[in-house]
Amino acid sequence: MSSRGRRRIGGRLPLILLLPALLGLAFLLVPLIGLLAQAPWSTLPSRLFSADVGQALKLSLLCASAATLLCLFLGVPLAWLLARAELPGRGLIRALVTVPLVLPPVVGGVALLLVLGRRGLVGEHLDLWFGFSLPFTTAGVIVAEAFVAMPFLVISVEGALRAADPRYEEAAATLGAGRWLTFRRVTLPSIAPGIVAGAVLCWARALGEFGATITFAGNLPGRTTTMPLAVYLALETDPDVAVVLSVVLLAVSVVVLACLRERWISGLR
């Protein structure tokens, strides 16, 4: 955007919007600043390098990344289906895909238990045939996080697919490329920024997941205790530790979002 264009838009901004805008900004930022102000900075390093925190952070990063990969694997094709395929009742399917966005995460956790739990509709057979059950495992954490985070990816990718010009795909087809080749060599590269943006949001959401995780995967240090769970339990006994953990989680989220947002999401416009 040129500087002249920016000035013109700035000049036309109704001043009456400025006050609520600044209040809105303060409303979102003051709690975060309060968290930083309350943090016990002097003892922070020693608490940070305690084994429990490191373990929870490592597990959080690992599970959020694995959940994002799972979402990419399932979510990109799903977004493609929603954007390109002629489906009956596509509006309804799209609405259903976004339900986990608004569903209380605890409800998501209960739903997962009822389906994938040891006595669940599907989980029962997993247990009977393979002797394997998802609850109380790291894989369970990944499933819970993916369930809650996948809509973010699907929405971003679907938006990118709709914005992409289908004529390139048509051109590739007329030149003799098969559907799969067209998808890999033409469609995917053209929506790459949308995929990355969706993956980042998906990862950040997975990192902060609490309700579905504690309901479906339980809480066991080293196996299913992610950072948000550690924060919740620390609050019961030592609020200082909870603040330290929260600061770490906040820092990780901000760094990742800031880096990737500059690089990828702004490139979408």
Next chain:
Amino acid sequence: MFRRTVAVALTAVAAFSLAACGSEDTPAAGPSSSSSSSSTPALSGTINVFAAASLTGTFTQLGKDFEAAHPGVKVVFNFAGSSALAQQINQGAPADVFASAAPKNLDQVTDKGTATTFVKNKLEIAVPKGNPGKITGLKDFADKDKKIAICAVQVPCGAAAKKVFDATKIVAQPDSLEQDVKAALTKVRLGEVDAALVYKTDVLAAKDKVEGIEFPEADKAVNDYPIATLTKAKNPDGAKAFVDYVLSAQGKTVLTEAGFDAP
């Protein structure tokens, strides 16, 4: 237009204040005040009772009975984890009575009045209906092959569980450390775990869904529940009357029927 708005507003205010007066007048004027408690002054207004989540069923019942005995009095409950309630009270939440699941949480409240232990709660092993994991006693909690849930040590039921395991030298092999006793019970109800350590009252409350196995070592970790009228209570008479009611024979019946032990 303006005049009409004012008229409507005035009517609303008048109606509201009449209603308010009415409700306040009732206990004094009503015939019931002489019948129920002749020694205490007529009660009025609202009694704010902050109570541990494990008391939800029993205290809701006690509140209803109390309101029936004292027309015009409203008992309002705030049920949550004891530590959360203690924090709320210290932050200035309007509480007249605090019933905690552990003396520790009552000690955290800065303006506590005099506290009395009114019930005790013991741990019990909860297993899904039919006991599919063939749990026989506390020693099964050390079995790696069995799915086990206990409360995290940070919350009262977890602290009690730790006491029991320490006393019996059993090294528990839990699959999950739950964030409260209800979450542990839920995992049993859904059959996701073979056993969990919960309170006796929780097993009784979920009577059709789970089975309870008592174990002698539970005596090693008995939870005392204290109740107190708070010194900053807005309704001290009401607070005292409610506490007296909880401590009365009638109150005791409700509580022991739910599985609590007398202190």
